[in-house]
Amino acid sequence: MADKFDLVVLGSGPGGYVAAIRGAQLGLKTAIVERELLGGICLNWGCIPTKALLRSAEIFHYMQNAGDYGLKASGIEADLDAVVKRSRGVAKQLNQGIAHLMKKNGIAVFMGEGKIVDPGKLEVSNDEGSQEITASHIIIATGARARDLPFAPADGKRIWTYRHAMTPREMPSKLLVIGSGAIGIEFASFYNDLGADVTIVEMLDRIVPVEDEDISAFLRKSLEKQGIRILTGTGVEGIETSDHGLRASIKDVDGKVAEHEFSHAIIAIGIQPNTENIGLEDQGIEMERGFIQIDGFGRTGTEGLWAIGDCVPGPWLAHKASHEGAAAAESIAREMGNEDVHPHPLNRNTIPACTYCHPQIASVGLTEATAREAGHDVKVGNFPFIGNGKAIALGEAEGFIKTVFDAKTGELLGAHMIGAEVTELIQGYTIGKELETTEAELMNTVFPHPTLSEMMHESVLSAHGRALHI
Incomplete structure (x- = not known):
């Protein structure tokens, strides 16, 4: 017989695990399904470990400029392997913390690939086989992944996504960053501080284009002062890789295409929702470009099915996902008879955005x-x-x-x-x-x-x- 729950959360990122904890706090019998690591992308491969990397780069920057503070320092070097090791240690510590929170709150954890097979039923598969669990309510919190360039998919050697950039095999000497959103700018700042020659390419007319224009202009001047080359109104037309580096065809704002040599490239052109192969095809859910459409509480158009985080419309931020997770869990508890909880819809106008460049x-x-x-x-x-x-x-x-x-x-x-x-x-x-x-x-x-x-x-x-x- 299948295990039965009030709430099952598919995905354990900052939206999913918060939803599960809030559901358990409200007395719901709760389970969470995760295919890789508890904490999801943000905790293991995104928000937290990148901040550990950036902190190391910040300290290195201060050490190099110790004279500005009346201090003397010599023989300063960056050990990339040690920097990455520290970052991975931070991620591991927090991953273990999420496991503790699941146990503390009595949340059942199923490790494996989850798929909705019928309304209120999920099949969880792993190397040991598969099992079925049922729930009165399911929250989809499957997140998203980095988008590839169609003509130059990431290979982990010369062309990187953010995950490759977090655990590099080698220090890039000349780095091309394609895209100037938060992820692109943060990695450009990190590798520039560690000594790489960095070029940023942005198709729009300014970097960090979602920010206020005055912020974009100030950041550009600051990054250029730090030695970063910035090309706006510019696109990458093609990339050819070799054992020694890559050649990128870059079209400038005037439409002229030129060849440029780099050691590595980071693709940071947005995200793609993880909504394929999880059984949504026959659930009557409204989708737009792969993103699940929801109301302010996370409801989809199908009863008992909810969605939160990076698999729904943006902004695609961890703290927004967490807020959505709590609101969805509270709404579910209220639907199941808890009249003491009063969920509030997400107000997108009060969601802060942060970019941790320098x-x-x-x-x-x-x-x-x-x-x-x-x-x-x-x-x-x-x-x-x-x-x-x-x-x-x-x-x-x-x-x-x-x-x-x-x-x-x-x-x-x-x-x-x-x-x-x-x-x-x-x-x-x-x-x-x-x-x-x-x-x-x-x-x-x-x-x-x-x-x-x-x-x-x-x-x-x-x-x-x-x-x-x-």
């Missing part, structure tokens, strides 16, 4: 351009890092904070940052948006001194011509 980028809400396109009469504030005492003391005076308000209502529409530790600062504005704050509350808030967060206050004051330190 300097860091963080944002939430509308850019200045999208705010104007939406019909807002906007009021914009800016404040530079050079005007902040803590930033100067840290030796991190590069960057700025930009805030966008509705000029009529004072509503905080968006915030955009570039500079040291802005990925930690952005949550202040995110909470402000969730609480529907206005410029008045932010201006009347006391910010501690000396901190980088004071720049958030100054940026708001700047929107009214009241900045104090610039």
